Amino acid sequence: MKVAFFSARKYEEKIFQEAQKDSEIEFDFLEARLTEKTAQLASGYQGICVFVNDVLNEAVLTELHKLGVRFIALRCAGFNNVHLPTARKLGLRVVRVPEYSPYAVAEHAVALLLTLNRKIHKAHYHVREMNFSLEGLVGFDLHGKTVGIIGTGKIGHVFAKIMNGFGCSILVRDIKTDPEIAAIAKYVTLDELLEKSDIISLHCPLNDATKHLINESAFAKMKSNAILINTGRGGLIDTQALIKALKAHRIGGACLDVYEEEEGVFFTDQSSEGITDDILARLTTFPNVIMTSHQAFLTQEALMNIADTTKKNFVCLIHGTRCENEVAHMS
Ligand code: NAI
Numbered sequence: 414m415k416v417a418f419f420s421a422r423k424y425e426e427k428i429f430q431e432a433q434k435d436s437e438i439e440f441d442f443l444e445a446r447l448t449e450k451t452a453q454l455a456s457g458y459q460g461i462c463v464f465v466n467d468v469l470n471e472a473v474l475t476e477l478h479k480l481g482v483r484f485i486a487l488r489c490a491g492f493n494n495v496h497l498p499t500a501r502k503l504g505l506r507v508v509r510v511p512e513y514s515p516y517a518v519a520e521h522a523v524a525l526l527l528t529l530n531r532k533i534h535k536a537h538y539h540v541r542e543m544n545f546s547l548e549g550l551v552g553f554d555l556h557g558k559t560v561g562i563i564g565t566g567k568i569g570h571v572f573a574k575i576m577n578g579f580g581c582s583i584l585v586r587d588i589k590t591d592p593e594i595a596a597i598a599k600y601v602t603l604d605e606l607l608e609k610s611d612i613i614s615l616h617c618p619l620n621d622a623t624k625h626l627i628n629e630s631a632f633a634k635m636k637s638n639a640i641l642i643n644t645g646r647g648g649l650i651d652t653q654a655l656i657k658a659l660k661a662h663r664i665g666g667a668c669l670d671v672y673e674e675e676e677g678v679f680f681t682d683q684s685s686e687g688i689t690d691d692i693l694a695r696l697t698t699f700p701n702v703i704m705t706s707h708q709a710f711l712t713q714e715a716l717m718n719i720a721d722t723t724k725k726n727f728v729c730l731i732h733g734t735r736c737e738n739e740v741a742h743m744s
Pocket residue numbers: 490491511512515518563564565566567568569586587588589616617618619622623644645646670671707708709710711
């Protein structure tokens with residue numbers, strides 16, 4: 414099956430080329446992000462392979478269907494970018510990679526936290542400039558601090574265990590209970606978590622119930638020195654409310670790997686054009702905000718797992734068999 418591989422990046426091409434060897438899949442790597450403007454590129458393909466910032470709204474899905482596309486393989490776990498009712502209506506089969514490396518994401522959340530807290534990003538540049546002064550570099554011990562984790566699924570579970578290893582007290586919030594986590598953490602209400610945590614990390618999916626979960630009223634409940642970490646999805650935080658809280662020094666800082674308007678910006682080099690999004694531009698000016706552009710997943714192990722699962726998903730689609738990673742189908 415010929416597959417149009419949207420948003421292709423060099424770091425994944427080699428791994429996917431390896432995966433397609435001796436298989437019935439033939440990936441054509443396209444740098445373009447899938448949008449209403451680029452959907453035409455899928456002409457002649459029965460399958461497409463997409464990532465987090467590809468657009469699969471009603472218009473794009475309808476166009477893809479018209480062009481003959483029947484199979485959509487997401488190279489990610491989240492499927493908030495797919496309009497599932499339309500996919501179902503059109504009989505498009507949509508598959509995903511539910512798990513590739515919870516360690517990659519949880520470890521990146523810890524890396525962001527340690528960097529911001531211990532000001533490693535600043536210290537690195539100071540030393541490169543031959544400034545060996547320690548002024549402005551005071552951090553705090555993680556040991557003994559309270560960490561609040563929202564979402565204790567695969568990634569939140571790993572993050573909780575790492576923070577437990579640091580000697581932190583763990584508060585968690587989820588709509589279901591993980592017995593292994595209950596042994597090292599306390600399940601509490603969202604309000605209690607917001608009020609008592611020194612560090613808050615978001616690991617729940619983005620959906621109608623969680624959109625802007627961290628809004629103005631949530632910021633008002635947080636400790637004034639709380640550090641907020643988001644490696645989940647940008648839309649979990651109301652960014653305007655975050656900026657307001659940072660300006661008013663109502664929280665200690667933010668570690669962000671995702672941003673609600675990241676589509677079309679993250680994963681691209683904008684260094685010659687500059688940032689046109691004023692909210693993103695403002696966020697990058699705070700000394701107590703650290704950002705990466707949705708790279709939490711980016712480890713060798715995760716990329717190999719993504720390629721392997723995607724290949725298995727396509728085998729099911731090609732042979733018309735049930736796929737355990739399916740998120741939308743005809744029934
Ligand atoms: P998961 O499905 O294993 O866990 C999500 C957890 O959130 C579940 O335990 C679920 O019960 C809980 N949850 C659902 N609604 C909730 C609510 N209203 N309040 C509290 N908890 C709620 O998912 P996983 O693999 O742990 O991934 C979590 C999220 O991380 C994904 O949805 C995705 O958005 C994001 N992600 C980000 C990546 C990155 O590179 N930055 C890479 C992979 C995932």
